[in-house]
Amino acid sequence: MKSLRYLLNFFVLMTMIVSCKTVPLSSVSRDADFGQYLFKKSRAYSSKYFSTEQLDIKVISDDTKNLRGKVNIMQGEYIYANINILGFELGRLELSVDSVKFINRIEKSYYFGEFSKVEGLLGIDLSYSQIESIILKGFVVDGSENRKLFKSRLNEGQEGFTYTYRSSFGAEVVSGFDIGSYNISSLDISDSKAGLFLSVFPGIYYEDPNYPRDLKVMVRSKSMDAEVQLQVGKISLDKFSRKNFNVNSSYSEILF
Numbered sequence: 001m002k003s004l005r006y007l008l009n010f011f012v013l014m015t016m017i018v019s020c021k022t023v024p025l026s027s028v029s030r031d032a033d034f035g036q037y038l039f040k041k042s043r044a045y046s047s048k049y050f051s052t053e054q055l056d057i058k059v060i061s062d063d064t065k066n067l068r069g070k071v072n073i074m075q076g077e078y079i080y081a082n083i084n085i086l087g088f089e090l091g092r093l094e095l096s097v098d099s100v101k102f103i104n105r106i107e108k109s110y111y112f113g114e115f116s117k118v119e120g121l122l123g124i125d126l127s128y129s130q131i132e133s134i135i136l137k138g139f140v141v142d143g144s145e146n147r148k149l150f151k152s153r154l155n156e157g158q159e160g161f162t163y164t165y166r167s168s169f170g171a172e173v174v175s176g177f178d179i180g181s182y183n184i185s186s187l188d189i190s191d192s193k194a195g196l197f198l199s200v201f202p203g204i205y206y207e208d209p210n211y212p213r214d215l216k217v218m219v220r221s222k223s224m225d226a227e228v229q230l231q232v233g234k235i236s237l238d239k240f241s242r243k244n245f246n247v248n249s250s251y252s253e254i255l256f
Helices: 002-017 034-043 115-122 128-137 147-152
Strands: 049-060 065-074 078-085 088-096 099-104 109-114 154-156 160-166 172-178 184-191 196-202 214-220 225-232
Touching: 034 147, 034 154, 034 160, 065 128, 078 128, 088 128, 099 115, 109 115, 147 154
Parallel strands: none
Antiparallel strands: 049 065, 049 225, 065 078, 078 088, 088 099, 099 109, 154 160, 160 172, 172 184, 184 196, 196 214, 214 225
C-alpha cells in the first residue's frame, strides 16, 4: 500500500509540474493590468491536446532513481501518464472526469474506480477540472470564476504577483508570476491535512509552445521526501495517445 500511494502521488506530481508555462510577452504589454489579463486567460480555451513525448525524471532521495515517463491530456476528458525504469513499466494512470484507472506493475495490482475517491487515493482534494487547469494554465480555474472572486485571489508583492486558490477542504495552490514579464516563477501546492507539500521552480523554456525544458521540484509527503529534477522532451499540442488498461488475471484488485 505504501508503494501504491508513492506511485499515485508521483503521477499527480508529474502531471502538475509540467504546467509551469510562461505568459508570452507579445500577448500583453508589461504595464497592462495583470489581474485583468489573468482573468481573461482563465476564460480562454486551451489546446485540445497536450503531450510530452518523453520526461526524464531523476528522483534524489535516500534511494536515487532515474526514471522516464509520459503525460498525455485530452482536454475535458482524460489525463494519462506512465512511469518506467530501464524500459520496464512501473505503472500507468488514467484520470477522467468521473473515473480513475491505475495499474501497479511492482505489486501486480490494479484499481478501477470513481474519481470521487481520488481524494482518498492521492491525498489531495482537487477535482479533475482543477488538476487539468493547473496543467494547461498554470493555476486553478474552479468553474465558478468571476472578476470579484478572481481579484480577491491576487496579490502584488515587491518581486511579483501571486494567485492563490484554497479549496474548502484545505488544499492550497499558489502560482507565482514575475512582476515584469508575467512569467510563472514558482508553483506551490500544499494540503496540510493530507501531508502533501510541493514546490516547483521552472528553468529554461521552449519558445513554442511556452513550456519548461527543465524543472526543479521539492516534494514532501507521508510517503516521499525528495528533490525531483525533470527534463521535458518534445511537447505536442495536436495529438493524444494512451495504452489500454487490460490486466493479467494474476493481478489483484486493490480494495478500499
